[in-house]
Every structure is written in structure tokens, then in C-alpha cells.
Amino acid sequence: MAKSSPPRIAVLGAGPIGLEAALYARTLELPVTVYERGRVAEHVWRWGHVRLFSPFGMNSTSLGRAAIRADAPRHEFPADGDCVTGRDYVAAYLEPLARCGLLRDAVRTETQVLAVSRRGMLKEEAVGDSRRGQAPFRLLLRDVKKGTERSEEADIVLDCTGTYGQHRWLGxxxxxxxxxxxxxxxxxxxxxxxxxxxxxxxxxxxxxxxxxxxxxxxxxxxxxxxxxxxxxxxxxxxxxxxxxxxxxxxxxxxxxxxxxxxxxxxxxxxxxxxxxxxxxxxxxxxxxxxxxxxxxxxxxxxxxxxxxxxxxxxxxNVGYSPDTSLYRELQIHECYASLGPMGVAAALLKHAQADCLSIPATGPATLRNPEPNYFILGAKSFGRNSNFLLRVGFEQVRDVFTLITGQPELDLYRKR
Ligand SMILES: Cc1cc2nc3c(=O)[nH]c(=O)nc-3n(C[C@H](O)[C@H](O)[C@H](O)COP(=O)(O)OP(=O)(O)OC[C@H]3O[C@@H](n4cnc5c(N)ncnc54)[C@H](O)[C@@H]3O)c2cc1C
CATH class of the missing domain: 3.50.50.60 (FAD/NAD(P)-binding domain)
Structure with missing residues (x-):
């Protein structure tokens, strides 16, 4: 799907889904950089005193556990049935994952993504034209500590920036x-x-x-x-x-x-x-x-x-909303009600009354949108719909890599 070989992947956000996406890419030996504006799992840290209601077995993957154990064979995970706090989840799983051999060089913390564009192309140009996919993405980045800005390029962007960073209003x-x-x-x-x-x-x-x-x-x-x-x-x-x-x-x-x-x-x-x-x-x-x-x-x-x-x-505590300003200059089709990407939002309509536990991943096709190679995953893919579960995010990661590699059967979770 992507043009340069191997395609450079930029993951925006080092939350649970961003880290999982980066791990999946590294396991496939694809070059990946994760840009995180705060610490690893910054949003989970912020609500870290809260106990997750889904058990640890649902909040981790075989790939993640294997990557951590490859470096630290004696690392102890919570039991599959344990409902741990956000802080314990970060300490027992997300931080060791970000530090593991496969990811350690890929994660840039305190690096905020301010905006993403296509090199040499405006939002209104090459509408529905595959030439858009030939130009790399241009990421405007801010070093949060130094306050300096720079830009970097990528061929594929996985936007995993969540929603917790942007609150809704009271009125x-x-x-x-x-x-x-x-x-x-x-x-x-x-x-x-x-x-x-x-x-x-x-x-x-x-x-x-x-x-x-x-x-x-x-x-x-x-x-x-x-x-x-x-x-x-x-x-x-x-x-x-x-x-x-x-x-x-x-x-x-x-x-x-x-x-x-x-x-x-x-x-x-x-x-x-x-x-x-x-x-x-x-x-x-x-x-x-x-x-x-x-x-x-x-x-x-x-x-x-x-x-x-x-x-x-x-x-x-009136909910959160995705930051859509990141991709304002791209051709992203978003739902006018949920602000999630249109394909996922449309598929979720079927489950409007369902409990989050019974909502499946919506499939690879729903992750595509008019901007080639820009994918929105994780909590942000549900927009204002608060029914997102990590389990669905891990399935989205598997699905997006079937698109990126052009291998519909690819499933690194099944192998283990
Ligand atoms: C209180 C609470 C409890 C929850 N409990 C559960 C549960 O029990 N089970 C469950 O399955 N789900 C639960 N969820 C829902 C969901 O799984 C979590 O919100 C989860 O953290 C989503 O993961 P994510 O990786 O998609 O996004 P996030 O964890 O939100 O991560 C996004 C990351 O992107 C970074 N970021 C944002 N903007 C930028 C930018 N411009 N540049 C660079 N980095 C950026 C953030 O700092 C953050 O680290 C809960 C959510 C909340 C709020």
C-alpha cells in the first residue's frame, strides 16, 4: 500500500494503542517512530488512581507480554483476571513495553505533534487522486522541554492520540x-x-x-x-x-x-x-x-x-472529544455527530445501544478514509463515543497492518 520501501511509520501518541501499533510494526521489521507529547502513557497516568474495570488479560496482548519477557524473563504480570489501577497497568505493562528492546529506540517522549500535512499538497488538491498517496506526510513537532519546533516526514501515520487530553464543556x-x-x-x-x-x-x-x-x-x-x-x-x-x-x-x-x-x-x-x-x-x-x-x-x-x-x-466529568486540529489540512472524512473517522463511526451505529463488551472491532475496511495511509486508531477512532475498549484497539492494530502490508491474513496474535 505505501510507496517508499519499507514505509516509514509515524505513530502519534504512546498510549496503550500507540505502543501496541509500534510493537506490531517493529515485529514486522518496519521502521517506526512514536511521538508522545508527555510521558509514556501520559493519559493513563493522569487517571492512574482509577481501577480499570476490564481485567488485565483484556488489556494486554501476547505480543506485548512476549516482548517484555524477551528482555526481562522474570517480569511478573498481574493475573489475567485482576482489575488493576491505571498506575499499576502503566508500571506492570506499558512502561516495560516502551523500554523493551524492540521499542526503546522508537519512542520520543515530550514531543508534541502540532499538525500533519502532505508535502507539497494542500487539503483541497488532488481530491480522490491516488497521487496524494505518493507524497510523504510532513509532521510539525514541538520539543516540549526546549520549546523548539522542527518537522519530520513519514509515509504512514497512525493517529493514536486518544481523547482524554481534550475536555468537553459544561454548558x-x-x-x-x-x-x-x-x-x-x-x-x-x-x-x-x-x-x-x-x-x-x-x-x-x-x-x-x-x-x-x-x-x-x-x-x-x-x-x-x-x-x-x-x-x-x-x-x-x-x-x-x-x-x-x-x-x-x-x-x-x-x-x-x-x-x-x-x-x-x-x-x-x-x-x-x-x-x-x-x-x-x-x-x-x-x-x-x-x-x-x-x-x-x-x-x-x-x-x-x-x-x-x-x-x-x-x-x-462531562466527557472528552478528539483533537481534530492535527489533521485539519488532510482529507479526513469524519462523522458529523461523533467526530470519529466516518468508516468506524458508521459501523458503530449498529451497536448504538450495545454495551461496550459486545462491540467488535469494525474491520480493516472501516479504518480507511480518503487520505491515503492516515489511520485513526484507539480511543480516538470512536470519537465522542465512550464505548471504546482496549481489546478493540488491539484488533484495530492487527487490522491496520493487514492494509499496510497488503496481507489480509496477517495476524501476529494468532501465531503465538
Ligand atoms: C478513567 C478511564 C478508565 C478506563 N477504563 C478502561 C478499562 O477498564 N478498560 C478498557 O478497555 N478501556 C478503558 N478506558 C478507555 C480506553 O481504553 C483508555 O482511554 C485508553 O487509555 C485508550 O488508549 P489509547 O492508546 O487509544 O489513548 P490514550 O491512552 O488516551 O493515549 C493517547 C496518547 O497520545 C498522547 N497525545 C495526545 N495528543 C498528542 C499530540 N498532539 N502529540 C503527541 N502525543 C499526543 C497522549 O499524551 C497520550 O499518551 C478507560 C478510560 C478512562 C478515561
Whole structure:
């Protein structure tokens, strides 16, 4: 498929899927460079205190384990059934993988990809013309430590930059609430470690948590635990949805860790006698930032009626969105609803109501898009759809290399 032989592969992002893609390339003896703007697995680090709900056996591959063991035969992995924290996953698997003989020279940390183009070609040129695929990609890179910029070339780009680095907004309809842009630097949009390094920031404070998914549930449960030792801690939990129970539980959920979280969060929301005040059907209109020591005033409509709260801290667990600016000058066909690549997004429509465990990889053909040799893999390939699982990402890696090598039967996982 690619023109120069062997094709130079650039992997954007050293998360679990970027590392796996690089490993797959190196195993096939293809030249690969991984560009990572932070540390190895930067996003997983940031939510590292959270326990993964899928067991370790689903979050690692035979290829990855073999590569680690080739260097460190006595390396101990968690048991296949263990649900470890993000930090333990990085320590036991992702960091050793990035350090293994096959990858150690390939990973460039603290190297941010600012933008990608085609050498000598503009976005609107050579539409649907295979000549586009003959010109190499040009990557504009920033050395994060030095602040300097340079460019490098590649024949194939695997964009594995995830979504966790780009938060969504609090306001009604997904745009910023009035005042939110001004307050942004003071709002926490990720999963703060409220029981660990950020404890002092939240203990004995009134904390508003906005969002109705598993991230918000994790934060609320941890704040409730914090309140056991710091009884002045109070949580105002606001969700958009109409359900008086924030989390949907699956009958006989095979992911026990996930079910435990949902059950506890629902119980905290509905009990009424604890430290959590829960309001569903709530749309946020405005956020007034009152000053670093004075917190926020939140204005909302609860089932159509105006309400406001004064809170010390504001946590917005309202989801993440892919950074599409990286490929603004390329011909990427993205879904107008999910912002994922169109082929994958269209295939996922069939599974709109499904649980993430039952969503299969969508197949090699769905990974193609009009820009030849630019592939979006991993969490970013699902766009705003939060149903992505690592297991699917590993299958995407296998699928994309059938396209890159032109060998539809290639499957390095089957061999082992
Ligand atoms: C709290 C939480 C819990 C989760 N639990 C599970 C679970 O139990 N099981 C499961 O299967 N999935 C889980 N997921 C979903 C998903 O598997 C993870 O988000 C996973 O980390 C996605 O891997 P990834 O490699 O696609 O992207 P990421 O892990 O997000 O990695 C992307 C990498 O790209 C880097 N990057 C971003 N932009 C640039 C740039 N411009 N230049 C260079 N580098 C860049 C980032 O720093 C990051 O290291 C969870 C997600 C979250 C948020």
C-alpha cells in the first residue's frame, strides 16, 4: 500500500494503542517512530488512581507480554483476571513495553505533534487522486522541554492520540456555560485523585460534580469516602439525564468492578441521608468564578426551574472529544455527530445501544478514509463515543497492518 520501501511509520501518541501499533510494526521489521507529547502513557497516568474495570488479560496482548519477557524473563504480570489501577497497568505493562528492546529506540517522549500535512499538497488538491498517496506526510513537532519546533516526514501515520487530553464543556448543549471560558483554569475536567495527591484541595469543601457517566460516578464515590474522615465535605451531583438513578446497571454485568461502582454511585445519589445531594434533569447555564478562595456560583435549570449553588470546587466529568486540529489540512472524512473517522463511526451505529463488551472491532475496511495511509486508531477512532475498549484497539492494530502490508491474513496474535 505505501510507496517508499519499507514505509516509514509515524505513530502519534504512546498510549496503550500507540505502543501496541509500534510493537506490531517493529515485529514486522518496519521502521517506526512514536511521538508522545508527555510521558509514556501520559493519559493513563493522569487517571492512574482509577481501577480499570476490564481485567488485565483484556488489556494486554501476547505480543506485548512476549516482548517484555524477551528482555526481562522474570517480569511478573498481574493475573489475567485482576482489575488493576491505571498506575499499576502503566508500571506492570506499558512502561516495560516502551523500554523493551524492540521499542526503546522508537519512542520520543515530550514531543508534541502540532499538525500533519502532505508535502507539497494542500487539503483541497488532488481530491480522490491516488497521487496524494505518493507524497510523504510532513509532521510539525514541538520539543516540549526546549520549546523548539522542527518537522519530520513519514509515509504512514497512525493517529493514536486518544481523547482524554481534550475536555468537553459544561454548558447546556455542549458549548461553554456563560463564564466557563473565564473559569476554565480553575475547573477540574479530569479525574482528580481526591483521596490521594488532591485530598487537601477537596477535604471539607462543597464540591459540585457535573456528569452522569462512570467518571463522575468514580469522583462522587471517592468524595463520599473522603467525607468519612472529613465530615464537612459535601457533594452536589448534577446530571443532565432524566433518570433518578444516574448509572444504568446491566443485569449480570460480567465486569464486576464496573457494576460495583454503578451500584455504589446510585445508592449515594438516591439515599438522601448521606453527603451527596443529587439533581437529575439539570442543565448548566452559567458559572461565575468568584475568586481562588471563594469558589463558584453555578446557575442551572433543574427540570426547567432555575436554581443556583455556591460551591468551593467544581469538577466537570462531562466527557472528552478528539483533537481534530492535527489533521485539519488532510482529507479526513469524519462523522458529523461523533467526530470519529466516518468508516468506524458508521459501523458503530449498529451497536448504538450495545454495551461496550459486545462491540467488535469494525474491520480493516472501516479504518480507511480518503487520505491515503492516515489511520485513526484507539480511543480516538470512536470519537465522542465512550464505548471504546482496549481489546478493540488491539484488533484495530492487527487490522491496520493487514492494509499496510497488503496481507489480509496477517495476524501476529494468532501465531503465538
Ligand atoms: C478513567 C478511564 C478508565 C478506563 N477504563 C478502561 C478499562 O477498564 N478498560 C478498557 O478497555 N478501556 C478503558 N478506558 C478507555 C480506553 O481504553 C483508555 O482511554 C485508553 O487509555 C485508550 O488508549 P489509547 O492508546 O487509544 O489513548 P490514550 O491512552 O488516551 O493515549 C493517547 C496518547 O497520545 C498522547 N497525545 C495526545 N495528543 C498528542 C499530540 N498532539 N502529540 C503527541 N502525543 C499526543 C497522549 O499524551 C497520550 O499518551 C478507560 C478510560 C478512562 C478515561
Amino acid at each position: 447546556d448543549g455542549g458549548i461553554p456555560a456563560a463564564g466557563e471560558l473565564h473559569a476554565e483554569a480553575h475547573i477540574c475536567y479530569g479525574l482528580d485523585d481526591v483521596l490521594g495527591e488532591r485530598k487537601g484541595h477537596y477535604a471539607n469543601k462543597v464540591v459540585a460534580v457535573v456528569g452522569g457517566g462512570f467518571s463522575a460516578a468514580t469522583t462522587v464515590c471517592n468524595l463520599a469516602t473522603l467525607a468519612q474522615d472529613h465530615p464537612e465535605t459535601w457533594v452536589v451531583w448534577l446530571t443532565r439525564g432524566p433518570n433518578s438513578q444516574p448509572l444504568r446497571r446491566l443485569p449480570n454485568d460480567p465486569l464486576k468492578e464496573r457494576d460495583r461502582l454503578a451500584a455504589r454511585a446510585n445508592s449515594l445519589a438516591t439515599r438522601g441521608d448521606g453527603v451527596v445531594e443529587f439533581h437529575h434533569h439539570t442543565l448548566i447555564d452559567a458559572v461565575d468564578f468568584l475568586g481562588p478562595d471563594r469558589g463558584f456560583r453555578l446557575h442551572a435549570r433543574v427540570a426547567g426551574r432555575e436554581r443556583s449553588w455556591d460551591v468551593d470546587r467544581l469538577i466537570a
